[in-house]
Amino acid sequence: MGEPLVELVGVEHRYRAGRAEVPALGPLDLRVDPGEFLVVVGPSGSGKSTLLRLVGGFERPTAGEARVLGGTPVAGRDVGTVFQQPRLFPWQTVGGNIATALRWAGVPRADRPRRTRELLDQVGLADLAPRRTWEVSGGQQQRVAIARALAARPRLLLMDEPFAALDALTRERLQEDVRSLTDGERGVVFVTHGVDEAVFLADRVVVLSDRPGRVVLDLPVPLPRSGVPADELRGSAEFAALRGEVAGAVRAIAA
Numbered sequence: 489m490g491e492p493l494v495e496l497v498g499v500e501h502r503y504r505a506g507r508a509e510v511p512a513l514g515p516l517d518l519r520v521d522p523g524e525f526l527v528v529v530g531p532s533g534s535g536k537s538t539l540l541r542l543v544g545g546f547e548r549p550t551a552g553e554a555r556v557l558g559g560t561p562v563a564g565r566d567v568g569t570v571f572q573q574p575r576l577f578p579w580q581t582v583g584g585n586i587a588t589a590l591r592w593a594g595v596p597r598a599d600r601p602r603r604t605r606e607l608l609d610q611v612g613l614a615d616l617a618p619r620r621t622w623e624v625s626g627g628q629q630q631r632v633a634i635a636r637a638l639a640a641r642p643r644l645l646l647m648d649e650p651f652a653a654l655d656a657l658t659r660e661r662l663q664e665d666v667r668s669l670t671d672g673e674r675g676v677v678f679v680t681h682g683v684d685e686a687v688f689l690a691d692r693v694v695v696l697s698d699r700p701g702r703v704v705l706d707l708p709v710p711l712p713r714s715g716v717p718a719d720e721l722r723g724s725a726e727f728a729a730l731r732g733e734v735a736g737a738v739r740a741i742a743a
């Protein structure tokens with residue numbers, strides 16, 4: 489199985505708000521292995537984005553230890569991130585944002601225009617390459633951010649409700665694309681409110697409690713990752729049973 493991509497041991501995080509401290513997350517232990525697609529579900533404010541910020545190296549845990557790719561997480565290194573809000577390079581065009589990510593990923597210059605077209609096509613934005621990022625809609629900006637993260641092919645990809653602003657059809661298409669991102673080496677940690685989305689994407693779903701978020705359910709999702717059409721999978725009895733289990737845990741938190 490190799491070294492874990494993510495290993496959180498006794499991790500807690502509190503924010504300072506003036507004089508007060510806001511306990512946001514934990515204590516929790518969490519491990520993500522190479523090839524795993526982990527989906528984190530939890531109520532608003534339960535610390536899901538905080539969890540991703542700790543793994544991405546944008547925050548340090550107030551207690552416990554976070555190890556990512558075998559070391560202390562460093563923002564921007566080896567880990568790809570799609571935030572809740574798209575954060576594009578505003579001085580570049582839509583296509584330029586993708587080309588830059590390809591350059592960082594070591595894709596040879598000669599291959600970048602074709603790869604840029606393929607990636608924009610994948611997120612349904614083929615025609616928008618020459619536009620400035622402020623000349624496209626919020627949902628389109630988010631799709632550029634997703635294409636940029638895919639371009640980098642990082643060993644670990646962190647996605648924070650990346651599809652929240654998208655229409656249902658685009659969302660389903662991108663869910664299918666993202667689902668195939670993990671392989672033997674690469675892993676994904678994906679945050680969502682959607683129970684259906686979680687079960688469809690995950691090999692494992694973790695449900696967090698109300699703030700400060702702790703793990704209340706850690707459920708393997710043994711659905712086939714290839715060979716079964718998405719509609720068939722979503723309609724299967726196995727899918728319904730898993731969805732029921734996750735939804736039950738989410739309801740228990742709200743109760």
Ligand SMILES: Nc1ncnc2c1ncn2[C@@H]1O[C@H](COP(=O)(O)OP(=O)(O)OP(=O)(O)O)[C@@H](O)[C@H]1O
Nearest residue numbers: 503504505510512531532533534535536537538699
């Ligand atoms: N910079 C900050 N300073 C103080 N408190 C913060 C800060 N960021 C987040 N919090 C608080 O920490 C808790 C966890 O926030 P976080 O953004 O991780 O939640 P979340 O699960 O991602 O919520 P949502 O589903 O709404 O995105 C919340 O109560 C939030 O108000």
Ligand SMILES: [Mg+2]
Nearest residue numbers: 536537572648
């Ligand atoms: Mg959040």
